[in-house]
Amino acid sequence: MHWQQAVGWKSCVYVAALFALLFFNAPVSAQDFQTGEMIEQVRIQGTQRIEPETVHSYMLIRAGDSYDATRVDHSLKALFATGLFADITIQREGNALIVHVVENPIISNVVFEGNEEIEDESFEEEAQLKALSVYSRTKVQSDVQRILTLYRRRGYFAATVAPSIIQHQQNRVTLVYQITEGPVAGIRRISFVGNKIFSDNKLRSVVISRIWKWYRFWAQDDTYDPDRLTFDRELLRRFYMQNGYAEFVVVSAVAEITPDREAFFITFTIDEGKRFHFGQVSIRNELQRFDANLLRNEVTTLEDAWYNSNKVDDTVDRITDELGVLGYAFVDVRPIVDRDFKSKKVKITYHIKEGERVYVDRINIRGNERTVDHVIRREMRFAEGDAFNAAKMNRSKQRLQNLNYFETVEVTKEPGDEPDKTDINVDVEEKSTGDFSIGVGFSTSAGALLELGITERNLLGKGQTLALKLNVAERQQEQSLSFTEPYLFGKELSGGVEIFRRSFDQEDFSSFKLEQVGFTIRMGYPLAEHLRESWSYTLQKDDLRDVPFFASRFVRDQEGNFTASVLGHSIGYDKRDNALKPTEGYFGVLRTDVAGLGGNVKFLRNNLSGGYFYSLDDDRKWVVSLRSAVAYVARLGSADIRISDRFFLGGDNLRGFENSGVGPRDILTNDALGGNFMYNGGVELRVPLGLKSSGISAALFIDFGTLTSVDATGPEVRDKSNLRMSAGFGISWDSPFGPIRGDFGIPILKEGFDEQEIFRFRFGKVF
Numbered sequence: 203m204h205w206q207q208a209v210g211w212k213s214c215v216y217v218a219a220l221f222a223l224l225f226f227n228a229p230v231s232a233q234d235f236q237t238g239e240m241i242e243q244v245r246i247q248g249t250q251r252i253e254p255e256t257v258h259s260y261m262l263i264r265a266g267d268s269y270d271a272t273r274v275d276h277s278l279k280a281l282f283a284t285g286l287f288a289d290i291t292i293q294r295e296g297n298a299l300i301v302h303v304v305e306n307p308i309i310s311n312v313v314f315e316g317n318e319e320i321e322d323e324s325f326e327e328e329a330q331l332k333a334l335s336v337y338s339r340t341k342v343q344s345d346v347q348r349i350l351t352l353y354r355r356r357g358y359f360a361a362t363v364a365p366s367i368i369q370h371q372q373n374r375v376t377l378v379y380q381i382t383e384g385p386v387a388g389i390r391r392i393s394f395v396g397n398k399i400f401s402d403n404k405l406r407s408v409v410i411s412r413i414w415k416w417y418r419f420w421a422q423d424d425t426y427d428p429d430r431l432t433f434d435r436e437l438l439r440r441f442y443m444q445n446g447y448a449e450f451v452v453v454s455a456v457a458e459i460t461p462d463r464e465a466f467f468i469t470f471t472i473d474e475g476k477r478f479h480f481g482q483v484s485i486r487n488e489l490q491r492f493d494a495n496l497l498r499n500e501v502t503t504l505e506d507a508w509y510n511s512n513k514v515d516d517t518v519d520r521i522t523d524e525l526g527v528l529g530y531a532f533v534d535v536r537p538i539v540d541r542d543f544k545s546k547k548v549k550i551t552y553h554i555k556e557g558e559r560v561y562v563d564r565i566n567i568r569g570n571e572r573t574v575d576h577v578i579r580r581e582m583r584f585a586e587g588d589a590f591n592a593a594k595m596n597r598s599k600q601r602l603q604n605l606n607y608f609e610t611v612e613v614t615k616e617p618g619d620e621p622d623k624t625d626i627n628v629d630v631e632e633k634s635t636g637d638f639s640i641g642v643g644f645s646t647s648a649g650a651l652l653e654l655g656i657t658e659r660n661l662l663g664k665g666q667t668l669a670l671k672l673n674v675a676e677r678q679q680e681q682s683l684s685f686t687e688p689y690l691f692g693k694e695l696s697g698g699v700e701i702f703r704r705s706f707d708q709e710d711f712s713s714f715k716l717e718q719v720g721f722t723i724r725m726g727y728p729l730a731e732h733l734r735e736s737w738s739y740t741l742q743k744d745d746l747r748d749v750p751f752f753a754s755r756f757v758r759d760q761e762g763n764f765t766a767s768v769l770g771h772s773i774g775y776d777k778r779d780n781a782l783k784p785t786e787g788y789f790g791v792l793r794t795d796v797a798g799l800g801g802n803v804k805f806l807r808n809n810l811s812g813g814y815f816y817s818l819d820d821d822r823k824w825v826v827s828l829r830s831a832v833a834y835v836a837r838l839g840s841a842d843i844r845i846s847d848r849f850f851l852g853g854d855n856l857r858g859f860e861n862s863g864v865g866p867r868d869i870l871t872n873d874a875l876g877g878n879f880m881y882n883g884g885v886e887l888r889v890p891l892g893l894k895s896s897g898i899s900a901a902l903f904i905d906f907g908t909l910t911s912v913d914a915t916g917p918e919v920r921d922k923s924n925l926r927m928s929a930g931f932g933i934s935w936d937s938p939f940g941p942i943r944g945d946f947g948i949p950i951l952k953e954g955f956d957e958q959e960i961f962r963f964r965f966g967k968v969f
Contacts, residue, residue: 239269243298250305250373252286257301260284274299285338307337307367307375316381319356325349325379337367337375349379357425360384360463388414388424390465396453396472408441409434411468426457426466434470442474443511444820448541448548449475478509481540481547488555489530500524501552509548512820514539521552526593532557560590563623569630570663573607577665578628580689581605583731590615590624597731602630604781607660609633635660665689667698679705690725697725702742711862712874713753714761716846717745724770732777738770741801744846754868756875756914760845767800778815785822788814797838797847804838805847823890830883842913848876851909853962855882858905858928858947863957865909866921875912875919882907901932905947920955927951 244265246254258264260280262273274292281290281303289304311333314322326332329345346363353361361383368376392413394402406413411434414424423430435452442450453471460467483503487494500520502513518535525533534557540549565586567578579585581601583594599613608630615624635658657669667686673679686698699721706716720742728734742765749761771794778787790812798804811831818824837843852863862874884905891898910923930947945962952958 241265241267241269241297241299244301245295245298246301246303248303248305251308252303252305257281257303261301263299285341286336305373307369307373309333309335309337309377310370310374311376313376313378314381315378317383319358319383320352324352328352331377337377342377346379349381353383355427356422357386357388357427358383359387359426359459359466385464386414386425387459387464387466389426389468390414390460391467392470393468394470394472397474399447399474399477405438405441405470408437409470410437414465426459426468428457431455431457431468438470438472440511443509446477446479446508446510447475448478448509448511449473451475476543476546478541478546478548480505480507480509481542481545481549483550484552486538486551486553488553489525489533492530494554496528497521497524497554503550510820514550516820517552521554523593523596525554526591532559532589534558558622560622560624562586562588562590563618563620563625565626565628567628567630570632572632572663573630573660573665574663577607577660577663578602578630580694582626582628584626590626595626598628600779602628605665606782607632607635607665678707693727695725695727697723699723708862709748709750711850711860712845712876713750713757713871714746714845715748717747718742719745720766729773733773733775736770736772736774738768740766740768740770742766742768744803744844746844746846752871754871754873754875754918756868756916756919757845757873764803764844765801766797766803766847768795768797769799770795778813784813784815784827785817785825786815788812803844803847804841805835805843806838807833807835807847809833823888825888827886827888828883829886830881832881834879836878837913843878845876848878848912849880849909850874850876851880851882851907852957853959856905856907856926856928857903857930857932857945857962858949858958858960859926859952860957860959863959864907864926864953866912866914866919867955868914868918869920869955870918875914877909877921878911878913879923880907880909898933898935901934902930903932903945903947904929906951920953922953924953925951926953926956 241263242265244258244261244263246257249257261277262280263270263277267273278290278292281287281301286306287303288306291302293300293302309331312326312329312331314325317325328348328351330341330348331337331345342365346365349363350361353359361381364380364382366378366380368378370376389411390413392402392406392409392411394405397405410423411426411430412421412424432455435455438452439450451473453473454469455471456469458467458469459465480503483501483505485494485497485501500517502517502520503510514537518537521535522533525535534555536553538551538553540551541547542549562584563586565579565582567575570578582598583601584591584598595613595615599611602608602611602613610629610631612627612629614627614629616627617623618625657667657671659667661668665688667684667688669682669684671680671682673681680702681704682700682702684698684700686696688696690697701721702718704718708714708716720740722738722740724736724738726734726736744764744766746761746764749758751758772791774789774791776787776789778784778789791810793809793811795805795807797807809831810833811829813827813829815828816826818826833849835843835847835849849865850862851865852859853861856864862876865877865880866875867873868875882905884903886901886903889900889902891900904927906925906927908923908925910921912919912921927950928947929950930945932943932945934941934943943964946960947962948960949956949958
C-alpha cells in the first residue's frame with residue numbers, strides 16, 4: 203500500500219517536472235492569449251519583397267482587437283491561400299501578435315528538357331507558373347499534370363515529368379521540368395462484343411479511332427484519347443439509329459493499357475436490339491391560319507421505310523427553315539416519337555406550335571484577332587433587337603464560311619438576360635488569308651506551269667482583297683494586279699479593279715498566239731438573299747500573231763491588233779450550301795457581254811450556266827452533281843465574230859476530248875476554228891474510297907455537249923451540231939505536294955474529225 207502511494211507520488215512529480223520543462227522552453231503561440239484578451243500590436247517579420255501592409259491586408263485581426271482564435275485561424279489560411287508564402291507562423295510576444303512568414307521564391311526562368319514531340323510553346327500556354335511568377339509547390343504539381351495531359355492526348359502514356367529547382371541569389375529560382383517522353387501508346391486492337399448485324403470491320407469504319415499502323419506516321423487518330431472514345435460511342439449510336447435500330451445502346455467502352463504502357467486495347471460492348479420501320483407520319487399544327495399541307499414536301503421520313511433518326515432531325519430543320527422563310531419566326535417544332543415494340547414501328551408526329559417570342563439581345567463575336575468585328579457583323583442576317591430566326595442564323599453561318607477567312611465557324615444561341623431574349627455567339631478560328639505562293643505543276647490544258655502570287659483576301663482585317671499574280675505555262679501566261687472592296691461606302695455593294703496581261707499559245711490547236719492587255723472595273727450587289735447582280739467594264743487590246751503560212755486561211759485572215767470595249771452584266775441565283783465545296787443546293791448564272799461601245803470589235807455574247815448538287819448519304823460524302831451551260835455569240839454589224847471571241851469545247855469542259863477537240867474544224871490544216879453556239883453539261887458522282895484522312899476520292903462522270911455555227915464557210919470546213927458524249931472516272935488526291943487529279947474519259951458519241959484524249963492529268967504544288 204505505502205509502496206504504491208510512493209510510486210504514485212513520484213510519478214506526479216515527474217509529470218509536473220516534464221510539464222514545467224515544456225512550458226518554459228516551448229515557443230509561445232498565439233493560443234497563449236485568452237479569448238477576449240486585448241492585442242496591443244501585430245508585427246510582421248520575414249518579408250523581403252512583399253510589403254508588411256500586404257500581409258496586414260489578409261489578416262482578419264488587428265491591433266486593438268480582442269483575441270479570437272477562429273479569426274487567427276482564418277487569417278493563417280488566408281495567407282497560405284495567396285500562394286506567396288512557403289511557411290507562416292503566428293506567435294505571442296508579450297501583448298503583441300508576431301506573424302512570421304517565409305516567402306516563396308520568384309521564378310527567374312522555366313525550362314523544359316527532354317521534350318521532342320511537343321514544343322516549349324505548347325507547355326508555356328498550359329502552365330500556370332511562368333517567368334517572374336511566385337513559385338508554389340501546389341502549382342508545380344498542377345503543371346506537371348497539365349504537361350502529362352498534353353502527352354496523353356498525343357498517345358504518350360509512358361511519359362514522366364520530374365520537376366526540380368535551381369536556387370539563385372535574392373530568393374530566386376529556375377524551375378526545370380525534366381521530361382521523359384517514352385514511346386507512343388498506339389491502339390493495337392479495336393474489338394466489339396454483341397454485334398450480330400454489322401461486322402467488326404464495318405463498325406471500325408464508323409468510329410474515328412484507328413488501329414495503329416507503322417505507315418500512318420502522319421495520323422493522330424490511332425492513339426488513345428478519352429474524348430475521342432466518348433465521341434466513338436456517339437458515332438456508333440448515330441450509325442445504328444440511322445439504320446433503324448431504335449433500341450441500340452452502347453453498354454460499355456473500355457480502354458485497357460498494356461503493362462508496359464505502350465499500347466491500348468479498346469473494347470465496345472453493345473446491344474443492337476431489333477430493327478424498326480417508320481410507322482404513321484403526321485403533322486400536328488397549332489399555328490393560326492396556316493395550312494400544314496404546305497410542309498409535306500419538307501418531310502423526309504416516309505412511312506414503312508427503315509427508321510432513321512437523321513431523317514427525323516433533318517425534317518425538323520427543314521420544317522423550321524421553311525416556316526422561317528414563310529415569316530413564322532417564333533415556332534417550336536418537336537418530333538413526338540412513339541415506338542411500338544410489338545410491330546417494330548416508330549410513329550412520328552411533328553408537333554408545330556407557336557414558340558416563345560424571342561429577340562436577339564447581343565451578338566457576341568469571339569476568336570477574331572485580326573478580322574474587325576463589322577466584317578463579321580455585316581454577314582449576319584439579323585441585328586441586335588431583331589426577332590430570332592433559326593433559318594437566318596444558319597444562313598449567317600453559311601455566309602461566314604463562304605468568306606473563306608476562317609478555319610471554323612460556329613454560330614450558336616444561348617439564353618439572354620431576360621426570358622424573351624437570346625444571345626448569339628459567333629465563334630471563329632481565323633486562318634491565314636495572306637498567301638505568298640510559288641506553284642509548279644502540270645496540266646494537260648496548259649502544260650508545265652510556274653505560278654508566283656501574292657494574295658491577301660482579308661486586307662488589314664477589313665475584308666478587302668489585293669492580289670498580284672504571275673502565271674507562266676507552256677501554252678498560257680498571265681500577269682495581273684487586282685483589288686476588291688466587298689462593301690463600298692459601308693453598303694452591300696462590291697467594287698473592284700483588275701489590270702491584266704494574258705498570253706495564250708494555241709499553235710497546237712488553232713495555229714495562233716494571242717496576247718491580251720487591258721483592265722476591268724466591276725461592281726455587284728444583292729437583289730435578294732440568294733440573288734445577285736453584277737456589272738463590269740473591260741477595255742482590252744488583242745494581238746493575234748505568229749500565224750504560220752500553212753495555217754487555215756480563216757485564221758490567217760484574223761491576224762493583227764484589235765481593241766475591244768466590253769460592257770458585262772450578270773445575274774445569279776445561288777442556294778448551294780457551300781460555294782467552295784458544295785454538297786447540296788443549286789445555282790444559276792446568266793451573263794451578257796456587249797462589245798462595241800468604242801473599239802473595233804462588236805458582238806453580243808450570252809452565257810447561261812447552272813448546277814445542282816445532292817447528297818446521297820447523311821455524311822454528305824456521296825454527292826451527285828449536275829452541271830449545264832448554253833452560250834451564244836452574235837455579231838453586231840457586218841464583221842464576223844473573231845476567233846478569239848468564239849467558244850471552244852473539249853478538255854476540262856468535255857473530258858474524253860482534247861482541248862478544242864470538238865466543233866468546227868479546217869480539215870486541211872486540222873485547225874480548230876471555234877464556234878458561235880455551244881452547250882455542254884455533265885453528271886458526276888463523287889465517291890468516297892473509305893481512306894479516311896488520306897485526302898483521296900474518286901468520281902464517276904458522264905460529259906456531253908456540242909459546239910457549232912462558225913462564220914467561216916468553205917469545202918474544207920467541217921461543222922456538225924450532233925451531240926458528243928463521253929464517260930469515265932477520275933481519282934483525286936489532296937497530297938502534301940499539292941492537289942493531284944487524273945481523269946479517264948472514253949468518247950461515246952463523236953464525229954470523225956473530233957480529236958480524242960483518253961487521259962487528262964494535272965497536279966500543282968504551293969510552297
